[in-house]
Amino acid sequence: MEQHLYNLLLRSLDAPLPETEQRRLTLALDTSADLRAMREELVRLRTGLRTEGNESFKPFFADRVINRLSTHRQPIAEYFVAAFRSVAIGAAALVIILSVYNISRENSFTFDSALGIHHQTLEQILALETPFE
């Protein structure tokens, strides 16, 4: 069956259709026995399946939910993980790029060169200070 017509049929069961759509549906229903049968079947299904707001879980459901909530508080570590998850991949990529850059600049594959740490002797530091005297 044409989907548009099927949707009209469904919508006509929810609420009255606008005039033009209702006319189109009425015409289709008048000319098709299959459509009329489909409509009757849909009405039966809806009536049979419709919940009347009286479904419920086992007694004291709300108490069980609250108990679970109080015993399963979200640990603080999870808050941090959730907070930093969005930037974690970007930050990790940045660290890798900086390390690769530092290593290629220093031409040495050490932990210090990856971090961009330069070890200087006391003489080197003093020599750096001389121009300011």
Next chain:
Amino acid sequence: MDTYLNKLPDIELLKSSRDGDVGAFGELVKRYESKVAATVIGMLGQCEEADDVGQETFIRFYHALHAFRGESSVGTYLTRIAINLSLNELKRRERHRFIFTKLDPDQENAEPAAENDVDRFEEKEILRRALETLPPKFRAVVNLRLAEGYSTEETADMLHIPVGTVLSRLQRAQKKLRLILQTYKEGY
């Protein structure tokens, strides 16, 4: 205390729940228990897992309170969580379906229940039972669109599928239900 809480609108209860008032959240649970139960029991049937999935729905909602901006109603938001958790549960069952043979979703032409069983069921219950034999994706659209009365667009939105897919699944589900119900009737 309870009388005071049950007079408060959802928006006030949400605000208090966000501030850590467990009593306010408990009131929301009571208010929406039957709605969530309709979705979960409609999807899974009356079983032990239904209660667990119902609880999990509210726990997820509690943890998502800060993200809930009220673009949809609390009921719709909870239904969305409930339907997703129910579908997960059905997938889990599918993986272990050798245990749950009577709910085998691949069983297109369900065997009629034993005659004594059929006698005990009223038409509505037969329909529920027939629904349980449908594959999860069909069961979800039938539940949301026909049983719970959501519009086709709302159903599509909740299941993250196009409107056309909802309609085609519904048509196919209707056809499958017709066959299953015929089989039951022949069993009478």
